[in-house]
Amino acid sequence: MTEYNFIENLKEGKSSAYNQLLEQYQHQVFMGCLSFVPNKEDAEDIAQEVFIEVFKSIKKFKGEAKLSTWIYRITTNKCLEFIRKKNTKKRFAFMQRISGETNIDNTKYFTEFNHPGVLLENKESTERIYKAINLLPESQRVVFTLAKLEGKSYQEIVEITGKSLSSVEGVMFRAKKNLQKKLSFFIKNED
Numbered sequence: 001m002t003e004y005n006f007i008e009n010l011k012e013g014k015s016s017a018y019n020q021l022l023e024q025y026q027h028q029v030f031m032g033c034l035s036f037v038p039n040k041e042d043a044e045d046i047a048q049e050v051f052i053e054v055f056k057s058i059k060k061f062k063g064e065a066k067l068s069t070w071i072y073r074i075t076t077n078k079c080l081e082f083i084r085k086k087n088t089k090k091r092f093a094f095m096q097r098i099s100g101e102t103n104i105d106n107t108k109y110f111t112e113f114n115h116p117g118v119l120l121e122n123k124e125s126t127e128r129i130y131k132a133i134n135l136l137p138e139s140q141r142v143v144f145t146l147a148k149l150e151g152k153s154y155q156e157i158v159e160i161t162g163k164s165l166s167s168v169e170g171v172m173f174r175a176k177k178n179l180q181k182k183l184s185f186f187i188k189n190e191d
Contacts, residue, residue: 003067010058022051025068029075035149036079036141038130046082050075069159072152076142076160083134132182140175143168 001009009017029050033043053074061070133141146152146160157168 004063007058007061007063007067011061018055021054025071026051028068029071032072032075032150033079035145036076037082038126042082046078047075050078053078065159069156072156073160076146080138080142128183132179135182136175136178139163139171140178143171144175144179147172 006017006020010021026047030043030047033046033050034040037043037046050071054071057074061067065073133144136144142161143157143163146157147154152160154165154168154172157163158165161168163171
Protein backbone atom coordinates (compact mmCIF):
# COMPACT_ATOMS: atom_id res chain seq x y z
CA MET A 1 0.00 0.00 0.00
CA THR A 2 1.38 3.41 -0.93
CA GLU A 3 1.60 6.21 1.61
CA TYR A 4 -1.10 8.08 -0.30
CA ASN A 5 -3.50 5.11 -0.02
CA PHE A 6 -2.59 4.65 3.62
CA ILE A 7 -3.39 8.30 4.36
CA GLU A 8 -6.66 8.07 2.43
CA ASN A 9 -7.63 5.00 4.48
CA LEU A 10 -6.84 6.95 7.66
CA LYS A 11 -8.98 9.86 6.48
CA GLU A 12 -11.82 7.45 5.77
CA GLY A 13 -11.55 6.15 9.34
CA LYS A 14 -10.65 2.56 8.47
CA SER A 15 -9.68 0.70 11.64
CA SER A 16 -7.04 -1.36 9.82
CA ALA A 17 -5.27 1.89 8.86
CA TYR A 18 -5.39 3.13 12.46
CA ASN A 19 -3.96 -0.17 13.68
CA GLN A 20 -1.19 0.08 11.10
CA LEU A 21 -0.50 3.68 12.15
CA LEU A 22 -0.12 2.65 15.78
CA GLU A 23 2.02 -0.33 14.89
CA GLN A 24 4.26 1.72 12.62
CA TYR A 25 4.71 4.87 14.74
CA GLN A 26 4.03 3.95 18.37
CA HIS A 27 7.65 3.28 19.33
CA GLN A 28 9.00 6.29 17.43
CA VAL A 29 6.47 8.65 19.02
CA PHE A 30 7.12 7.28 22.52
CA MET A 31 10.90 7.63 22.12
CA GLY A 32 10.41 11.16 20.80
CA CYS A 33 8.33 12.03 23.85
CA LEU A 34 10.92 10.46 26.13
CA SER A 35 13.61 12.65 24.56
CA PHE A 36 11.75 15.79 25.59
CA VAL A 37 10.16 14.54 28.82
CA PRO A 38 12.45 12.02 30.56
CA ASN A 39 9.74 10.42 32.65
CA LYS A 40 8.29 7.18 31.33
CA GLU A 41 4.73 7.67 32.59
CA ASP A 42 4.50 11.24 31.30
CA ALA A 43 6.02 10.22 27.95
CA GLU A 44 3.41 7.45 27.63
CA ASP A 45 0.60 9.92 28.40
CA ILE A 46 1.92 12.42 25.86
CA ALA A 47 2.28 9.68 23.23
CA GLN A 48 -1.39 8.82 23.73
CA GLU A 49 -2.28 12.50 23.30
CA VAL A 50 -0.23 12.57 20.09
CA PHE A 51 -2.23 9.72 18.57
CA ILE A 52 -5.51 11.24 19.68
CA GLU A 53 -4.46 14.45 17.93
CA VAL A 54 -3.38 12.53 14.82
CA PHE A 55 -6.74 10.75 14.71
CA LYS A 56 -8.65 14.02 15.17
CA SER A 57 -6.54 15.99 12.67
CA ILE A 58 -5.77 13.48 9.91
CA LYS A 59 -8.45 14.96 7.65
CA LYS A 60 -6.57 18.29 7.79
CA PHE A 61 -3.31 16.64 6.67
CA LYS A 62 -2.49 18.15 3.28
CA GLY A 63 0.48 15.98 2.36
CA GLU A 64 2.91 18.90 2.11
CA ALA A 65 5.33 16.92 4.27
CA LYS A 66 5.76 13.21 4.85
CA LEU A 67 3.28 11.67 7.26
CA SER A 68 6.13 10.81 9.66
CA THR A 69 7.27 14.44 9.68
CA TRP A 70 3.74 15.65 10.40
CA ILE A 71 3.40 13.15 13.26
CA TYR A 72 6.77 14.21 14.63
CA ARG A 73 5.70 17.86 14.52
CA ILE A 74 2.61 16.97 16.57
CA THR A 75 4.82 14.98 18.97
CA THR A 76 7.19 17.91 19.45
CA ASN A 77 4.33 20.36 20.00
CA LYS A 78 2.58 18.10 22.53
CA CYS A 79 5.86 17.69 24.44
CA LEU A 80 6.49 21.43 24.51
CA GLU A 81 2.90 22.01 25.64
CA PHE A 82 3.44 19.54 28.49
CA ILE A 83 6.72 21.21 29.50
CA ARG A 84 5.08 24.65 29.53
CA LYS A 85 2.26 23.37 31.75
CA LYS A 86 4.76 21.69 34.07
CA ASN A 87 6.77 24.91 34.35
CA THR A 88 3.59 26.82 35.17
CA LYS A 89 2.84 24.32 37.94
CA LYS A 90 6.37 24.76 39.31
CA ARG A 91 5.89 28.53 39.48
CA PHE A 92 2.57 28.00 41.26
CA ALA A 93 4.23 25.60 43.74
CA PHE A 94 6.95 28.18 44.37
CA MET A 95 4.30 30.80 45.11
CA GLN A 96 2.58 28.35 47.48
CA ARG A 97 5.88 27.82 49.32
CA ILE A 98 6.35 31.57 49.69
CA SER A 99 2.85 31.96 51.05
CA GLY A 100 3.41 29.15 53.56
CA GLU A 101 1.42 26.37 51.93
CA THR A 102 3.53 23.19 51.83
CA ASN A 103 1.44 20.67 49.92
CA ILE A 104 4.22 19.95 47.42
CA ASP A 105 5.43 16.61 46.09
CA ASN A 106 9.22 16.53 46.28
CA THR A 107 9.72 13.20 44.53
CA LYS A 108 12.25 13.04 41.74
CA TYR A 109 10.86 13.64 38.29
CA PHE A 110 13.40 11.69 36.24
CA THR A 111 12.89 7.96 36.02
CA GLU A 112 15.12 5.13 34.88
CA PHE A 113 14.83 4.54 31.16
CA ASN A 114 16.77 3.10 28.28
CA HIS A 115 16.84 5.67 25.48
CA PRO A 116 19.12 5.05 22.50
CA GLY A 117 20.07 8.74 22.30
CA VAL A 118 21.43 8.77 25.85
CA LEU A 119 24.36 6.48 26.51
CA LEU A 120 25.25 7.26 30.09
CA GLU A 121 26.37 5.13 32.97
CA ASN A 122 24.13 6.49 35.70
CA LYS A 123 20.93 8.29 36.41
CA GLU A 124 22.63 11.32 38.01
CA SER A 125 24.48 12.17 34.80
CA THR A 126 21.29 11.76 32.81
CA GLU A 127 19.44 14.08 35.17
CA ARG A 128 22.16 16.74 34.91
CA ILE A 129 22.10 16.66 31.14
CA TYR A 130 18.31 16.82 30.92
CA LYS A 131 18.18 19.63 33.45
CA ALA A 132 20.75 21.56 31.40
CA ILE A 133 18.83 20.89 28.17
CA ASN A 134 15.60 22.03 29.81
CA LEU A 135 17.28 25.31 30.81
CA LEU A 136 17.91 26.14 27.15
CA PRO A 137 15.54 28.53 25.40
CA GLU A 138 12.72 26.58 23.75
CA SER A 139 13.98 26.85 20.16
CA GLN A 140 17.45 25.65 21.20
CA ARG A 141 15.99 22.82 23.27
CA VAL A 142 13.86 21.62 20.35
CA VAL A 143 16.66 21.69 17.78
CA PHE A 144 19.19 20.10 20.14
CA THR A 145 16.79 17.35 21.23
CA LEU A 146 15.77 16.52 17.69
CA ALA A 147 19.38 16.43 16.47
CA LYS A 148 21.29 14.89 19.33
CA LEU A 149 18.76 12.72 21.15
CA GLU A 150 16.54 11.73 18.25
CA GLY A 151 19.26 11.64 15.58
CA LYS A 152 17.30 13.74 13.11
CA SER A 153 19.17 15.32 10.22
CA TYR A 154 19.16 19.08 9.85
CA GLN A 155 16.86 18.69 6.83
CA GLU A 156 14.38 16.70 8.93
CA ILE A 157 14.55 19.37 11.64
CA VAL A 158 13.83 22.02 9.00
CA GLU A 159 10.71 20.08 7.97
CA ILE A 160 9.57 19.48 11.56
CA THR A 161 10.14 23.01 12.85
CA GLY A 162 9.48 25.03 9.71
CA LYS A 163 12.74 26.95 10.21
CA SER A 164 15.28 27.55 7.45
CA LEU A 165 18.43 25.43 7.29
CA SER A 166 20.65 28.38 8.25
CA SER A 167 18.37 29.13 11.20
CA VAL A 168 18.53 25.52 12.41
CA GLU A 169 22.34 25.55 12.12
CA GLY A 170 22.56 28.83 14.04
CA VAL A 171 20.20 27.66 16.77
CA MET A 172 22.18 24.42 17.11
CA PHE A 173 25.45 26.33 17.42
CA ARG A 174 23.97 28.51 20.19
CA ALA A 175 22.46 25.46 21.92
CA LYS A 176 25.84 23.70 22.02
CA LYS A 177 27.55 26.81 23.39
CA ASN A 178 24.89 27.29 26.06
CA LEU A 179 25.05 23.63 27.07
CA GLN A 180 28.83 23.82 27.34
CA LYS A 181 28.46 26.69 29.79
CA LYS A 182 25.73 24.99 31.79
CA LEU A 183 27.55 21.65 31.98
CA SER A 184 31.05 23.01 32.59
CA PHE A 185 30.19 23.40 36.28
CA PHE A 186 29.41 19.68 36.55
CA ILE A 187 32.49 18.65 34.58
CA LYS A 188 34.78 20.75 36.78
CA ASN A 189 33.29 19.22 39.93
CA GLU A 190 33.69 15.64 38.66
CA ASP A 191 37.42 15.97 37.89
